[in-house]
Amino acid sequence: MKKQVDKSKLLTVGVIAFLCLIFAGGFIYGLNSVLAMEGSCPPVLNEPGLTPVPTSNREALDFLYHAVDVATQGKPKIESEDAFDIDKDSLTVAGSDALGQAAKFACDDVRALLENSFEAKTSDFFCGIDGVLVKPDITLDEVESFTCEYIKYVCPSCGEESEEPHDHCEACGGVYPYNEVYEDDYAITLKLKEEDNDIVEKCFRKRSAEDIRALTAQAVDGKMKISRTDVTYNELYVFFKVNRLTNELKELSYRKKMTVEADFGFIGDYAAVEGGTVSFDLEENNEVFLTWPSLKLSESVMTVEPGSEDNLLATLTCDDATKYNVTWISSDSSVVAVDDEGYFKAGKAKEAEGKSAVITAAFTFGGKTYSDSCEVFVRVPVESVVLSKRKLDMKAGDSLSLSVKFSPSKATVQTVKWYTENESIVTVDENGTVKAVAPGTATIYILSDDGYFKSSCEVTVK
Structure with a gap:
């Protein structure tokens, strides 16, 4: 008996197989495209400071003054506070x-007191610094050393930050x-030189032994008495942070670190409990x-498509932002037009595409x-961007061209x-011709002029 073929089932199987083939091909193509994408690597443009980085005790002290x-003349808003810390690990007791x-x-309790x-103390905008900010009164001879920190290290792929340089990123697996x-x-x-007690008297609020004794007595009131209190200053620092631009x-x-020593008795x-001497380290x-008064926009650079709309914040x-009017201006309204609220619209493709305009916001405060x-x-x-090849095998003297897909x-x-990481092994010109x-082995890579997207090709020369 001849077996009949169910044509409808055969058609169904054929369609499924065809769709699977398309899916597999698309998946492999998509995976290769994703693997070829290496992200955006914009250049780091470090703007120099208005004042050069201090390189000596004298330069650091002069910069402080x-x-x-600048603060005395500018009269910004000022707020002061005190912070204390008692190192419990430093606590030593000679007694019961x-x-x-x-x-x-x-x-x-002592720290809280x-x-x-x-x-x-506070001083509002344009009210001056007197009575709130203690001006430094330090001579060069009183400065032992200084440090200046202003550099951080950032992964170009994920933005992970570090205080130390790294040749790769463990957070995202980046190889750059x-x-x-x-x-x-x-x-x-x-x-500062801690042995110079004159410094404490001049510009540090000196916490006397009697002050600390009185506050400590409050913490143990009714249970203990203090017969002697000594304060020794161990380390003195002046820390200041300045906008370098x-x-x-x-x-x-x-900042002062001191050791407090006191004799206690119950x-x-x-009263029957034996007293003794207690010492601990205190930092104040x-x-x-x-x-400082300012106006800050939410973005410094933006890219928008022709005819699209967006906004800036x-x-x-200042003292009360609701009291002041912000004016918005575009350097070229035919390219980007902005309204009174910071909403803007880009011009159409023919008039605006490939151009740029600067939007400026401003307000007046204190004249x-x-x-x-x-x-x-x-x-x-x-x-x-993706290069046409991710790997190349070449012989010395050979040339070929790579293309770019956007x-x-x-x-x-x-x-x-176009860039090469080793010109002694392989070179590349502005047209993508590789020689x-x-x-040896070296890497050719590109950076797009828009967005600084990167794609690379490993070249092995035999």
Whole structure:
């Protein structure tokens, strides 16, 4: 008996097989495309500071005085506070176990009483610094050393930050070295010569032994009495943070580390318990924070497509942002037009594509105008670039050309720059022509002019 074939089932199987083939091909093509994408690697443009980085004790001290002078003239808003820390690990007791336990319990109370004994002071915008900011009174001979921190290291792939340089990123698996990036502020610490007690008298709020004895007595009131208190200053620092692009002082702190030693004796119901001597390390920071008037836009550079709409946000730093009017201006309204609220619209393709305009926002506060700008590029942005080959095997003396695929295909700026990591092995010109020079392995890569997207090709020369 001849077996009949179910044509409908055969057709179904054929369609499924065809779809699976398309899916597999698309998946492999897509996977290769994804693997070929290496992300965006924009260049790091570190703008030099208004004042060069201090390189000596004298330069660091002069910069401190200059920053304070700028604050004196500019009259920013100022807030002061004191912070205290008792190192419980430094606590030593010569006496009974009961005294040791009592001293541990009293540490937090002593710290709280010290902080509560400080009266915070403020000065509003344009009111001056007198009575709030203690001006430094330090000579060069009193400075032992200084440090200036303003550099951080950033992974170009994921943005992971570090205080130390790395040749790859463990967070994202990136194989590229971290970029050296300049912070907005110089963070400078002056270490002073602690044996010079005149410094404490001049510009540190000196916490006398009697002050600390009185506050400690409050913490153990009714249980213990203090017969002697000594305070020894161990380390003295002046820390200040300055915006390196404007020389505006943002923070000034006088930091002192001291050792407190006191003789305790129990009283009242505890009079029979043996007393003794207690010592501990205490750190006190007299801190001042300065806020400067400003206007800051949400973006400094934007890319939008022709005919599209977007907006910018302006953040005002002043006494009351709701009281002030922000003006918005475009350098070329035919390219980008902006309204009174920061909403803007790009021109049509023929008039605006490939061009840019600068949007500026400004407001007036205290008789001075503060502003910020954003450059808006009108174009179809590049989203990725892929080289025609990811690996090449060549013989010395051979030449061939690589091509570039842009995504999306209608991207406005479809140009790249070509690079080789080792010209002694392989070279490449501005047209993508690769020439093998000598045996070895080197990488050719491109960076798109729009977006700085990267794609590379490993070349092995035999």
